[in-house]
Amino acid sequence: MERKRSRRYRYRQKSLGQKIKDFLRQFIAFMFSNVGIIGLVVGYTILGAFVFQAIEGSQDDDTGQRVVRLRNETAARLWQLTLRLNTLSRALWVANVSHEMLLYQEKVVEAIMDGFDGTEHSKVPQQWSFPGAFLYSLTVITTIGYGNVAPKTEWGKMTTILYAIIGMPLFLLYLSNIGDILAKSFKWIFARCCKCRGCACDRRRRELRRLQRQQELHQLQARRRGEVELELAALGPAPAPAPAAPNARAWQGPAGPLAVADPDAALDGEEDDDASGSDGSSLDDDPQSITVPITLCLTIMVGYVCGGALLFSRYESWDFLDGSYFCFISLSTIGFGDIVPGDKIYASQGIELSFILCSMYLMLGMALIAMCFNLMQEEVVAKMRGLVAAARAVCRCWGRRDRLREVAAEAGAAAAAVVVPGALRTPAAAAAAPATEDYDVDEVAEEEEEEEEEVVVVPRAASMRGRRGGI
Structure with a gap:
């Protein structure tokens, strides 16, 4: 139920x-x-x-x-x-x-x-x-x-x-x-018009894509090089780096050699991919991600105004300048009213065709102006985002550069500030000190004789070698 x-x-x-x-x-x-x-x-x-x-x-x-x-x-x-x-x-x-x-x-x-x-x-x-x-x-x-x-x-x-x-x-x-x-x-x-391979817009898009990838590779390369140099400066000298691939540049890190691919070889491969897939993969791009140039939008608006001027000059007793003036004043919603349609139509044909033409022209024209404004807005926003991204990249690069300098200076100061008792330091350690820093061996020996238990400042690498020699 x-x-x-x-x-x-x-x-x-x-x-x-x-x-x-x-x-x-x-x-x-x-x-x-x-x-x-x-x-x-x-x-x-x-x-x-x-x-x-x-x-x-x-x-x-x-x-x-x-x-x-x-x-x-x-x-x-x-x-x-x-x-x-x-x-x-x-x-x-x-x-x-x-x-x-x-x-x-x-x-x-x-x-x-x-x-x-x-x-x-x-x-x-x-x-x-x-x-x-x-x-x-x-x-x-x-x-x-x-x-x-x-x-x-x-x-x-x-x-x-x-x-x-x-x-x-x-x-x-x-x-x-x-x-x-x-x-x-x-x-x-x-x-669709810019999808052909020989189109200038498509070539420009591929060039921008290549430059963007090149910039990303160089940023990655600089970041890895800075990290490796920072680790080397903090840990001291290391064994010789292992041989890397022909198309790679290697730096020795704490866990072994660190290889960064050669950007030229990577770019060559990417260019080959772009060249082979320009007819196929580029067609799969989202058309809405493409921006229309501002010059093309301005050309469309100027062409529509000129077309309206020719249309009204045919049905009215206006010249081209008056027709263009009326179309611009109307589409910009200024509307002075000093020039209005309808005079010649009444005298020649006896019908009110000019009002109908003017109404259709205004409705379509204002929608077209709105379209051009939307396209120009997207283009300007894309340009501004590119400028902001470039400015951020430059600031990030300069900031990373200054930070690496500060960290390197701090690492060098920390390595030079390691204290070792005089009893643990031997003449062999003093003799090995000039390998990393410019020290005078005679002055170190005199100081050792004067104060046996005095705490002296030597590089970290030399002190460690002194410990091994004493042992």
Whole structure:
């Protein structure tokens, strides 16, 4: 019975609330994935376009109609003024017309402050049409803010604040994820392009690898030589070293000869391994461990700006300099707003293609800029780590050198400070003393005669030989 109950409990269907929770959890995980974040940004921008079009579109129609009505009324008043005066007095007519024109000028300025751009809406599409509102929504979440289009109503201003609060972090997340994906993809392509044996990048990588191995071998060689010299200085002279291999350098240590392989022979073998395995083993390297040069990243950014300049110069009445200026100002999120797209498209084709092109160019371009920044950051970090490692190696080398000098000096002082009673020291020991230190045998003999039991200082090796001679 217990087993049947456990099976029933295991295969029991989920409730409707649990299903809704699981669906929402999976949906949120998908929306914040690499693919879902793109759709989320595009959908959020489209939603903002519809919202701003509904809020500001009616205000744009009212402003344009008010300006047209004001102009017609001003022209009618001028005609009535001319008919009423019916005089040839130029000064009187100019005074009345100037007053009417001043009133018209004030009304036009008020309309411009309300969003009027001076274009006839019967010939030119509205600035709050769907492509225009889409571009405005994109400039809000990207913090570009051209300034040529801005909300005039209270609801539009409050909606812009709320829209930016949610949209800017979302777009930053989009740049982070898409930039990381593009960076990994580009590094993989760059690694594949540099895998050929004759590639300059591959040759440079092999040369750096060889120099790194050579440096490691020399450091190991210097460390072993320092340890052996330190032990020899502390223990005194030892028998002659045993013969070593032809490609080895031997030093006598406390437990016998210590051989260190010749770095040239080791490097030759490693170069042969690199040459034989450059086509096979190098392909197994992790592409993500390869860094992209900064010059290549700068070339990509400059090329994208130049490509955008050529694109906009084809559809707009701009030259190459103005197109490059607009692309750089837009991609750098400066957004002065002195040059905006859309003029020539309206006059020639009658559609709003420039807003669509500009929106696509900005979304792809900012992701590409994020990719280049990621690659350049990795390159700079790798360079700085190399400099720090080189500085540490130099400091370690100098520190080891000074430490070996200090230890050698201490060992020499300790060997010279061994005290032996005068009774145990013989003339043979005194005669053997100059073999290691420059002592005067006559002076030692005179001192021995004067004080038989005096404690004198002799080298350790000589004292030990004296003991053996006395025994």
